[in-house]
Amino acid sequence: MARERATALLVDLDGVLRRWDPAVAAGVEREYGLSAGVLTEIATQWGRLQPVLTGRISHADWVTSVADALTPSVGSPDRARAAVDQWQRYRGEVDPDVLAFVREVRAAGIRVGLGTNATDILDADLAALGLVDELDVVVNSSVVGVNKPAKEYFQAACAALDTPPSRVLHVDADDRAISGARAAGLSAYRWTGPEGLRYLRAALAR
Known part of the structure; x- marks a missing residue:
């Protein structure tokens, strides 16, 4: 049985609309004598x-906990906090191809939501990245109180888009989020780069 055509798009932020230059964290780690990858490893411990x-x-409490965990590696709490603060000043970059696609989709009358696992500084990040007026809705896990890939997260996203799950297409770079979206009744596309835009355009064509 063919799926209904999607009438709303839900895009992830990190890994899709926003990209991160790994050289930034690597530079901080070198400057402070840290092992490669340790900042991300500590920060993303579940x-x-x-x-x-x-x-x-x-977010502030999370940053403090990362600095606390890093302290033994750098020798002092002040040095650990300085390293984490320097790492956190970089807020990533917008992928211009994805942003152009979002604008194209919205111009065609399709609602676009940002569906992301994020902290309470998401609004500030979106402002810094120039994305505040580029999306119809923002669904932030720290506001919803549950994170992807939970079914409840995607239910909240569909409600925010005022669109039934069967008519929402989710684009994400994480396999677990893709599985979670499909389990919740959405269509989902695993993002690997701009080469996927042709498929997405076809999936949303009216």
Whole structure:
């Protein structure tokens, strides 16, 4: 049985609309004598990350916990905090191809939502990236209180888009989020780069 054509688009932020230059973190790690990849490793430990992604702690508290965990590696709390603060000043870059696609889709009358696992500084990040007026809705896990790939997250996203799941196409760079979206009844496309835009245009064509 053929699926209904999507009438709304839900795009992930990190890995889709926003990209990160790994050289930034690597530069901070070299400057502070840290092993390669340790900042991301500490910051994304699930027991540390999930509370900030579901709004149970603030971004500031999460940053403090990362610095605390880093302290033994750099020798002092002040040095650890300086390293983490320097790493955090970089807020990524907008992928121009994806932004152009979002604008194209909205111009065609299709609602576009941002569906992301994020912290309470998401609004500030969107402002810094110039994305505030580029999306119809923003669905932030730390506001919803549950993170992708949970079914409840995608239900909240569809409600925000005022579109039934069967008519929403989710684009994400994470396999678990893709599986979660499909389990919740959405269509989903695993993003690997701009070569996927042709497929997405066809999927949304009216």
